[in-house]
Amino acid sequence: MRPLYHPPVSEITVEGILYALSDPARVEILAQLSNADCEQTCKSFAKIGSKKLPKSTLSQHFKILREAGLIRSERVGVEMRNRPRCSELKGKFAPMIESILKAYASQKRQKA
Amino acid sequence: MRPLYHPPVSEITVEGILYALSDPARVEILAQLSNADCEQTCKSFAKIGSKKLPKSTLSQHFKILREAGLIRSERVGVEMRNRPRCSELKGKFAPMIESILKAYASQKRQKA
DNA sequence: TTCAATAGTTCATATCTCCTGAACTATTAA
């Protein structure tokens, strides 16, 4: 199993971030991860909204978020802990990401 | 030729906007359109960066931006005028879009 | 150790999406 790749901040791009967040499942994952009290394993996302996702698909989604520079994944025992990298992205991308998550949260609130 | 569809603000979604902006050519188009003095026809985007795009591709890109609610297209004589809809999106999406364009512009500046 | 269980990754492939050349539509001007 090849080691997980986390791009350095200098390699992260706006397009890459937007692409990663262009899938509804992935915005939802990042949004939930950004709630500090959220469980951070892949397993905990087996259901997103009302949709059940197979683990190979989830693994792909996490990989895309990871390689866009949005999250950091770290093995802890048998599971993978994922957390947003936003503290590392200060200034450069954090305002954009925050405004995206804010708009997404507000949209969700309105639908409910 | 079926009439161009412009979604009402109530139908515009965060995911839709992020998807539309997940293609480098499309962020670039929106970014340029957001400069008031930019030429607004499709024709004027036949080259994006160093890449030459065929008009069928461009037409698709404009359609996606339009149907995500990001631009309004209007026929004027033989050509199509496109302008961003951000004034209509006040509050709901404008901050997000602005922060995206800002991050994109700053990234471009840094590369140059 | 070995075995089983759990969590996730990787691979193969079927499906879906996107890009683009070619044909078509709409408008204008000669």
Added chain:
DNA sequence: TTAATAGTTCAGGAGATATGAACTATTGAA
């Protein structure tokens, strides 16, 4: 009319995405 210009639509192949099956890594128990 006809020609020119600007864009749309369509069809096909090329490329991306989703997912079941097989694999890897870690832990805990026998």
